[in-house]
Amino acid sequence: MMLRGSVQQRGDEVDLQAIVAGTEVDSHVPGGEQLIELVEAALQHPETLAQARSNLSAALGPEALVDAAGVIGNFQRMVRIADSTGIPVDATTADITEDIRADLKLNEFVSARLET
Amino acid sequence: MSETFTYADVGYDIPAEKVTAYRGAWSYIARPGNWWSGSERVAIAATARAAVDCELCAARTAALSPLAVTGVHQEANRTDAAAGLLSAAVIDAVHRIRTDSARLTGSWVTELINDDFSYGHYVEMVSVIVTLTSIDSFHQVLGVPLEALPAPEAGEPSRYLPPGAAIDVAWVPMIYPENLTEADSDIYFGAPRMGNVIRALSLVPDAVRDLHSVSSSQYVPTPQVMDMSASGSLRLTRPQIELVAARTSALNDCFY
Secondary structure, eight states: HHHHHHHHHHHHOTTTTTHHHEEEEEEEEOTHHHHHHHHHHHHTGGGGGGHHHHHHHHHOOOOHHHHHHHHHHHHHHHHHHHHHHOOOOOHHHHTTTTTHHHTTGGGGHHHHHHHO | OOOOOTTTSSOOOOOOHHHHHHHHHHHHHHHHSSSSSHHHHHHHHHHHHTTOOOHHHHHHHSSSSGOOOOOTTTTTTTOOOTTEEEEEEHHHHHHHHHOOOOGGOOHHHHHOOOOBBBBHHHHHHHHHHHHHHHHHHHHHHHOOOOOOOOOOOOOOOOOOOOOOOBBBBSSSOOOGGGGOGGTTTTTTTOOOOOHHHHHHHTTTTHHHHHHHHHHHSOOOOGGGGGGGGTTTSSSSSSHEEEEEEEHHHHHHHHHO
């Protein structure tokens, strides 16, 4: 799990439940609420996208908004590559993320149940 | 050809790395590939773009099972030059990958493959869809108009099939680093191991090259991904980047 690794590398804290619970949980990542709000607006609530852009720009600056838009675009790509080719999680990643996957119930995601 | 991705008067300072990568991606979509002509690739991109507003796809996405909803994809209103170039089966596949990818299955992919539609066709089709998706999503998030699709380049597909590809852990053939030939030795940067999400497109080596190019501008360059302090050219910190990545994946119901 890259989020946990990147936070540990900086000696900071993170609540990984924010990945599945969204803005209901404080991730402890600076600007995390506005970043998650942008993702949720883009993927689930486009009617709130203008406000989400404004909130993120106010919190972290317009450059952060442009960067976040790119990251969303990148992972809109990556999830479709994974889903459409049926790749499994890499062995090393599976080993080191076993606890996170259980805690966040990632193995109950639809794509995980349709691997074959 | 007029200049693309100028971002004039959009209100944001779009980094040069992104502009260069996006222009390269448009060129990638426009030219003949290994299995599809330039016209067919642009048609795939146009179809993927149209799928976002497809009523059949919306009904399927809302249904308990996508197979429970039948009908015709919203192609009838298409007036662009790309309309009519693709078979109904390919159009359906493009729509499913664009709008409901989490519920695809290996048996669905296997049933698509036949004498006229190889795994190479499938992987290259996926590559065009996801390239279009990544760049259109960037525009959508910023509220910037979508870029007009490129004019297709003339020419025939090469039908190049890289040696060493085999089906093992995925639904499609992939290449391990040790099986790369000299012609494609660049696609994993010489690394002895490579993540499955990169290997997934290796049946079409140019698809991997395109992935690296766009991904490096939107995320972290592939060789730096496992360096947890790396953030590439982005101004966000790596934890901020990964929070956005993880939430995007979760909302797509993606376990990977």
